[in-house]
Amino acid sequence: MNLAPQTTDRLSQTLSRVFGYSQFRPHQREIIEQVIAGESAFVLMPTGGGKSLCYQLPTLIRPGLGIVISPLISLMKDQVDALKANGVSAAYYNSSLDADTARRTLAQLHNGELDLLYVAPERLMRPDFIERLQDVDIALIAIDEAHCVSQWGHDFRPEYAQLGRLAGLFPTIPRIALTATADPQTRKDIRRVLGLEQAPCHITGFDRPNIRYAVLEKHNPFNQLRQFLNNHENEAGIIYALSRKRVERLTAQLYEKGVRAAAYHAGLSSEQRNWVQEQFLRDEIDIVVATVAFGMGIDKPNVRFVVHYDLPKNIESYYQETGRAGRDGLPAEALLLFGSQDIVLVRQLVESGDNPDRVRIEIHKLNTMIALAESVTCRRQVLLNYFGEQIEGGCGNCDLCLDPPETFDATEDARKALSCIYRVGQAFGIKHVIDVLRGADNERTRRLGHNQLSTYAIGADKTEVEWSSLIRQLIHHGYLLQDIEHYSVLRLTPESRPVLRGEKTLQLALPRIKEKVQRKAKAPKGAAEIGPYDEELFERLRTLRKSLADEANVPPYVVFGDNSLLLMARDKPTEVDEFLAISGVGQAKLERYGDEFMNAIALHEAKTASRS
Template sequence: MNPTPASPDRLDQTLNRVFGYRQFRPHQRQIIEQLVAGQSAFVLMPTGGGKSLCYQIPALLRPGVGIVISPLISLMKDQVDALRANGVTAAFYNSSLSPDNARQVLAQLHSGELDLLYIAPERLMRADFIERLRDIEIALIAIDEAHCVSQWGHDFRPEYAQLGELETLFPQVPRIALTATADPQTRKDILRVLKLEQAACHITGFDRPNIRYSVLEKHNPLSQLQQFLANHADEAGIIYALSRKRVERLTAQLYEKGFRAAAYHAGLSAEQRAWVQDQFLRDEIDIVVATVAFGMGIDKPDVRFVVHYDLPKNIESYYQETGRAGRDGLPAEALLLFGTQDMVLVRQLVESGDNPERVRIELHKLNTMIALAESVTCRRQVLLNYFGEQIEGCGNCDLCLDPPETFDATEDARKALSCVYRVGQAFGIRHVVDVLRGADTERIRRLGHDQLSTYGIGSDKSEIEWSSLIRQLIHHGYLLQDIEHYSVLRLTPEARPVLRGEKQLQLALPRTREKAKRKTRAPRGAAEIGPYDEALFERLRKLRKSLADEAGVPPYVVFGDNTLLLMARDKPTETDEFLQISGVGQTKLERYGDAFMNEIAAHSASRP
């Protein structure tokens, strides 16, 4: 028998008395009413949209304890600390507890003292804990960060996949799955895995209009970052970098420049990470430089900026991480520093996976992230389109504030759409572009696509121009990139008026990339390496020449130019860092490592 729905007055009183809010945000009341009445729900709500209240209030209003499944210890701690500050009897049960504290939490659970218990999925699903819960009155089960259950999600965790068993184990207990980041395929998968196909679905939208999205092509990333930070003096922010090594180096560089910054990554002890998080929450430090290990569940509302120093692996991660800025609704900024070398590095990381299907999915997601970074249309439009939401333009991104040059793309769009149709809507962007440009490849000849009417009709445009145009057609909703079927392009109903000549299209010209200024002595390939310290490169060249002369060998025998460029870019000063440079082996490390690392350190120390 389902409980009697809570009265509106009771909901408002709890909201006000416990949490100090005067009114619910959109969708919250309806979700809470359904859960209090014993109905299950799926909730997709942006970071800062108020997801937690959707299960916290029902847990307070229903008899029993609310079980909250959470993926990270830091997330549990923040939520529990906030709840306790609001007078709610909450606890977490995880590996960070001492044996005595763990026994105390279990005693509270069995005595009915807890309103909410936070727990990791693997601990919850242990047979002994499930048996323990059979003797407990459960108000509800909340599955936070629900995208973790899906193979299509950006943060898939195998232990989450077991949570579908909860429907059978506790059939009378309402369940709520919540996430801020899930594309249509991931949403479908969440409902299937968790057996929530019959649950009410609440999709509140993804837009965070207070966040300004900007992308800068990397030239001198540290300098670009410092210029950005100059406009955010004494403000709280998070800087994400791809590796622990880069996090440590960047933190040291910022600290030397006078910024109150600290590093956070999984290589630090739990005590060190907890200290950094605590200092950040207490405004003792302004900037956390972190790997993606930092941020999930961080409830600090006044983060004014998020910087991605390196390219994220997917749009879901980018959206989730940028969403940690401006949770209070006040203006915030999200800056992405984007370089071609990032694409190569991240793609190598993705392709190193041992699950071919997972690698395929992650490569598609990486390509969509690259498309966002390279976009010449509204950033927010591209971002929201990925999640199935359409807007015309935002007025609060770099491209809306400084629009690129546009052109009448009607005829070119018809050519591209026609080509997608002629190849059977069964190929990806690269193949369609090859057909349009009349590429003479074995694959095109074997498929007979050199006989199509669209073969070669776009030979007047470059690969970059056609790729840009097709990506814009995807962003505007005229084409769909089918993730389930190898990212093939398919026409949408919106394409028909364009194909018939009934609709005119104005699209953006791809922006010409600024060419990096190089000294005449800069070697070929420097542009592909990305931004590097030219003065340091010259010092390393001189050192190489000196060592080569001593050994009576040509300079390239010591190290090639490419290796010196990488040193001038990454500035390794530790042995493990130096070994990561292409062209450095163990013998050269032993023979030349100290000399080069000392030169790099001396150069860094001499810089103002």
């Protein structure tokens, strides 16, 4: 992709002047240049990886208006606030607007006064709104949270499926679909529904190396939660629980212990939910205890931890929810408290659905979530494998890497399992394969003739738990895959052949029921390498940021993120050029906040010098 030199220059200038960044993150520039050139694209990028810039920046380069389709009002508001703070003309058009504001927004739309407009899918696809857009010069159409399009996605929304019509309604306008959570089947479905099969597909990876993952077996869960929170005093975090009742009880218990916590669930009024969200964004409360109703699209970058007090229904939800921690690239933690009763409760919820195909998909996804919780393989390895991404060895930043389980030579057992899967025609799921391996004498095994196979009963010396653990590990390591489209049957991958032929040995982990005491965590891979900084100055700058944010009626991170403040506390810029060199400082923020922050830094330096 070769853009004109003047366009390339303008691209770099806009990145620095508007957004305050000196360089692109991986894949961003390639995606942005393609969209600027008029091409459509599909983008899969982890939370905090810079998806928004992939459509915001091209909109500022291409002539016309950028339309961003977003599923939640809160997501629209956060992004519009952040864009306005950077000097970008942005607005949202949704049901939260009063009549006068809605009319003014439409007037801005028709007068060409907006760079970006955020809109919900159902409002966008209304015939009267589509007709309005016929008279508007459109730069691009961005479909955010694109996994909502797919029936295989964890958050399927029927109104999103209408967006497939955009290709015919606006055939010359580039469309960019973006998501952070989509397994291979969901990715395929998104591209099919949106007519993006021929568009470039950018998959930047799912890994969030700054997040430390841990799972604890539930014993006394509230005490376990309290012990965890003792290491996160005065830090922002989210605790997810399964029911509204549990959310309310946990919030009350934490409040009694002096924790600044508030509840958030769909049973509360919209006014109360909005109040909790605003208080959290503005650092007035530290912890939100919530059902899954909270968090989608929340841009608060300094969330330091996410706790799942109950088992999530699927890995996509778990990944998306844990991804709300550490969006600024600094170290963060994700803790899952897991008990056998969770499985029963969540399975009952899933099976109560009235769509058999949907229930089948969700049961498969629940089983993979259980496998992650019960895993004795590196958590990150299991998580990434689910999304079709492999890493070699452990991550060094999860509970199982920090406290590895005992291993054994599993070569012969793995060959037995792989051979059995091959003998049954790669057409059955885990339970039936284990039945054949253990020599189960049941009607199904006899009817299928699988009691006559050479692999029948060759694993009778092992328990069902042992075989289940081994097969799950073979899946996590990429030797097997579960075909979700065909009832989760097990299929061999090319990587299994050297094992079957005896050309490769395998060391796998023994099942571990009880967790051990965790070792002290190592410094996480990939965490922002900021180095030593002045902690007293950092706290002064945080206080100044909070004051300016309250005055402007915006969340503190809209002024500057923690990462920018840490760099200021390290580099102590007092001149314009030095301040502009801080990541996250653009021209608009320099003009709006530069003097006050540089003065605060200079005053701190003078006081420090007078004390020495």
